[in-house]
Amino acid sequence: MASSFTRLISSPRNAAVLASLGAGTLAGGLWLNENSTLIADTKKKLYPPSADFPDLRKHNNCMAKALTPAIYAKLRDKLTPNNWSLDQCIQTGVDNPGHPFIKTVGAVAGDEETYEVFAALFDPIIKDRHGGYDPKTMKHPTDLDSSKLKNGVFDNKYVLSSRVRTGRSIRGLSLPPACSRAERREVERVTVTALSGLKGDLAGQYYSLEGMSDKEQQQLIDDHFLFDKPVSPLLTCAFMARDWPDARGIWHNKDKNFLIWVNEEDHTRVISMEKGGNMKSVFDRFCTGLKQVEHLIQERGWEFMWNERLGYVLTCPSNLGTGLRAGVHVKLPHLSLDARFSKILENLRLQKRGTGGVDTAAVGDTFDISNNDRLGKSEVELVQLLVDGVHYLIECEKKLEKGQEIKVPPFIELFK
Amino acid sequence: MPFGNTHNNFKLNFKTEEEFPDLSKHNNHMAKLLTPELYGKLRDRQTPSGFTLDDVIQTGVDNPGHPFIMTVGCVAGDEESYEVFKELFDPIISDRHGGYKATDKHKTDMNFENLKGGDDLDPAYVLSSRVRTGRSIKGYSLPPHTSRGERRAIERLSVEALAPLEGEFKGKYYPLKSMTDAEQDALINDHFLFDKPVSPLLTCAGMARDWPDGRGIWHNDDKTFLVWVNEEDHLRVISMQQGGNMREVFRRFCVGLTKIEEVFKNHNHGFMWNEHLGYVLTCPSNLGTGLRGGVHVKLPKLSVHAKFEEILTRLRLQKRGTGGVDTASVGGVFDISNADRLGSSEVAQVQMVVDGVKLMVEMEKKLEKGEAIDSMIPSQK
Numbered sequence: 001m002a003s004s005f006t007r008l009i010s011s012p013r014n015a016a017v018l019a020s021l022g023a024g025t026l027a028g029g030l031w032l033n034e035n036s037t038l039i040a041d042t043k044k045k046l047y048p049p050s051a052d053f054p055d056l057r058k059h060n061n062c063m064a065k066a067l068t069p070a071i072y073a074k075l076r077d078k079l080t081p082n083n084w085s086l087d088q089c090i091q092t093g094v095d096n097p098g099h100p101f102i103k104t105v106g107a108v109a110g111d112e113e114t115y116e117v118f119a120a121l122f123d124p125i126i127k128d129r130h131g132g133y134d135p136k137t138m139k140h141p142t143d144l145d146s147s148k149l150k151n152g153v154f155d156n157k158y159v160l161s162s163r164v165r166t167g168r169s170i171r172g173l174s175l176p177p178a179c180s181r182a183e184r185r186e187v188e189r190v191t192v193t194a195l196s197g198l199k200g201d202l203a204g205q206y207y208s209l210e211g212m213s214d215k216e217q218q219q220l221i222d223d224h225f226l227f228d229k230p231v232s233p234l235l236t237c238a239f240m241a242r243d244w245p246d247a248r249g250i251w252h253n254k255d256k257n258f259l260i261w262v263n264e265e266d267h268t269r270v271i272s273m274e275k276g277g278n279m280k281s282v283f284d285r286f287c288t289g290l291k292q293v294e295h296l297i298q299e300r301g302w303e304f305m306w307n308e309r310l311g312y313v314l315t316c317p318s319n320l321g322t323g324l325r326a327g328v329h330v331k332l333p334h335l336s337l338d339a340r341f342s343k344i345l346e347n348l349r350l351q352k353r354g355t356g357g358v359d360t361a362a363v364g365d366t367f368d369i370s371n372n373d374r375l376g377k378s379e380v381e382l383v384q385l386l387v388d389g390v391h392y393l394i395e396c397e398k399k400l401e402k403g404q405e406i407k408v409p410p411f412i413e414l415f416k
Numbered sequence: 417m418p419f420g421n422t423h424n425n426f427k428l429n430f431k432t433e434e435e436f437p438d439l440s441k442h443n444n445h446m447a448k449l450l451t452p453e454l455y456g457k458l459r460d461r462q463t464p465s466g467f468t469l470d471d472v473i474q475t476g477v478d479n480p481g482h483p484f485i486m487t488v489g490c491v492a493g494d495e496e497s498y499e500v501f502k503e504l505f506d507p508i509i510s511d512r513h514g515g516y517k518a519t520d521k522h523k524t525d526m527n528f529e530n531l532k533g534g535d536d537l538d539p540a541y542v543l544s545s546r547v548r549t550g551r552s553i554k555g556y557s558l559p560p561h562t563s564r565g566e567r568r569a570i571e572r573l574s575v576e577a578l579a580p581l582e583g584e585f586k587g588k589y590y591p592l593k594s595m596t597d598a599e600q601d602a603l604i605n606d607h608f609l610f611d612k613p614v615s616p617l618l619t620c621a622g623m624a625r626d627w628p629d630g631r632g633i634w635h636n637d638d639k640t641f642l643v644w645v646n647e648e649d650h651l652r653v654i655s656m657q658q659g660g661n662m663r664e665v666f667r668r669f670c671v672g673l674t675k676i677e678e679v680f681k682n683h684n685h686g687f688m689w690n691e692h693l694g695y696v697l698t699c700p701s702n703l704g705t706g707l708r709g710g711v712h713v714k715l716p717k718l719s720v721h722a723k724f725e726e727i728l729t730r731l732r733l734q735k736r737g738t739g740g741v742d743t744a745s746v747g748g749v750f751d752i753s754n755a756d757r758l759g760s761s762e763v764a765q766v767q768m769v770v771d772g773v774k775l776m777v778e779m780e781k782k783l784e785k786g787e788a789i790d791s792m793i794p795s796q797k
Contacts, residue, residue, distance in 0.1 A: 051565030055629050082426050094626050182430035246438050
């Protein structure tokens with residue numbers, strides 16, 4: 001065993017040290033363990049960053065666009081305080097060259113410090129993904145005062161359901177790509193303990209993926225609440241499905257309109273939803289629920305990951321800021337056939353998805369319409385954007401029904 | 417690169433019972449043998465290149481079981497893994513390889529002339545013959561752990577080693593990254609092309625990272641000798657041809673491997689081997705010879721005979737479908753190969769295939785004539 005390493009090492013001192021170990025002894029293994037920096041240093045010399053630089057020529061994601069050999073060379077040998085590395089951040093983007101429908105991000109954070117330690121890569125990714133938001137100079141506004149929302153109720157003839165989701169990370173624990181089993185179980189414990197303190201119409205129950213009965217499982221499937229082990233390689237290549245289903249679960253209130261996923265793609269995903277077009281009610285419950293959960297974890301000395309630069313810190317850079325996706329399922333049979341549909345959505349800063357969510361195509365004439373943006377605008381501002389935009393779409397639909405003319409609205413700038 | 421568990425020292429802040437995986441629904445060798453005590457003992461260790469216990473077992477934690485076979489549930493990240501995590505690997509190796517002890521020595525015999533017979537398997541029944549093994553190159557991490565730089569270095573060295581081969585071994589390397597559509601189609605039609613692993617047994621062990629970077633296929637002009645680079649092992653070496661001349665297949669296998677090993681040794685990167693474990697490979701199931709010698713053979717009557725499984729067990733053989741592991745047989749044609757890898761030599765294992773298949777073909781012929789085969793059933797080898 002020692003001989004293979006004496007070949008790797010050029011310095012005579014190191015060679016002598018290792019040759020003295022003898023071959024194949026357990027003690028040798030442990031001794032080298034204490035001095036594993038010796039091996040790490042040797043490997044760094046044998047394999048400079050240029051040897052490890054990924055081949056991204058066929059790739060189309062934000063990471064591939066932003067990662068230069070110079071940035072890689074600067075960051076490859078750095079580690080966050082939890083020992084998370086750059087290679088681990090970008091593995092998902094290396095393994096997944098592109099996505100048919102959307103430009104993916106191609107990098108994930110393993111912990112809160114990732115965004116600092118690897119800022120040279122993540123800042124340009126954030127800028128690219130979030131419409132020019134510059135984390136070095138700009139501040140993100142957080143506003144969960146739902147009373148500010150105007151005109152938050154839609155025509156039920158068109159809007160079948162309304163939903164707002166976000167994510168929250170527990171400060172001090174590694175994120176899903178990096179967390180150990182113990183950390184993941186701690187996230188579950190902290191979250192479930194806090195949720196058990198919710199009262200009134202927010203009172204609910206936790207169903208761990210591992211321990212749920214067949215009956216509970218079927219009910220959750222029927223309610224469209226159950227999340228399954230990720231199959232998307234975007235997630236599995238980012239190490240997020242490890243140890244499944246250990247410490248994963250679903251919490252929801254009695255009325256089934258406030259729902260929390262534990263340890264899926266983020267520590268927590270928080271969802272408020274209901275049938276029909278009452279986005280105001282959905283957003284009210286969203287904000288109230290979130291504030292109460294935050295208060296409950298703070299009582300026990302925990303807090304959410306948040307900072308002025310990036311807002312709420314989540315696993316995927318695409319969800320930084322508010323992490324908020326507010327959306328509706330809306331019937332637009334005439335508008336969706338109009339050639340200007342995509343342009344109208346683009347100008348309103350909205351996106352369409354199929355009713356199965358991301359990665360699905362629309363079925364019939366019902367679309368999932370939601371806000372594009374996450375960072376640089378507050379929760380209130382983004383939900384207002386969605387609300388105003390959906391009203392506009394419904395107006396267009398009504399006009400087309402009557403054979404009237406519609407107009408493409410002016411493009412809404414994100415940052416003025 | 418350890419792929420999800422770098423921060424081993426950080427994890428030591430948590431108690432063993434907080435980190436111990438839930439293996440209550442699991443059925444693989446690792447789950448059978450890993451106790452909280454053993455986990456506690458091994459969790460603060462790492463190999464010199466940084467592979468940790470959690471790296472070793474991740475695939476077994478993520479994959480509770482397999483419908484057809486008892487999986488191993490752990491992998492090595494480098495040569496030292498088997499040493500540093502001895503207390504886990506030794507019992508798993510013993511369980512998987514018929515009681516092989518920590519003190520046992522493995523015999524390597526790559527001298528094809530020691531094989532008796534093997535050139536006369538009836539081609540009316542034996543459609544094709546094949547021998548495969550794996551080889552790991554000393555001085556590099558194994559596929560679960562390699563960085564891109566290492567994997568590319570392995571590829572470069574392998575291509576260098578294969579390039580000077582002459583005569584029946586003259587061939588060409590096709591990197592997965594840059595093969596043309598025409599080349600790809602030809603390799604698929606020849607049944608040579610390997611694809612990005614989809615089996616979670618492999619993906620959860622980190623073996624598909626950076627695909628297809630550093631991966632490729634080399635084969636000789638005759639298409640009878642084939643090397644896979646950086647799939648589940650550094651090298652997978654395959655000798656094959658139509659018909660029943662297993663002797664010739666084995667000859668080419670031994671000669672080719674010996675030539676390749678020479679070149680690697682000259683570059684100061686011989687194959688990983690030791691006298692206890694034989695050839696060191698990624699999965700403990702392939703230790704020893706790493707050899708699977710097999711045939712595609714027509715046994716429609718024997719395969720439905722009540723004693724078929726028993727005969728296979730006694731002959732130390734296993735059956736698979738003609739699509740390989742995880743497939744069922746089609747049209748009474750089976751893939752029959754040696755079950756053992758560790759504790760007997762290459763020659764001995766191929767001998768078992770040759771003798772066993774010969775016997776089974778004779779049984780098939782007897783059954784065709786409506787005769788009984790009870791007197792032919794062998795004792796346990």
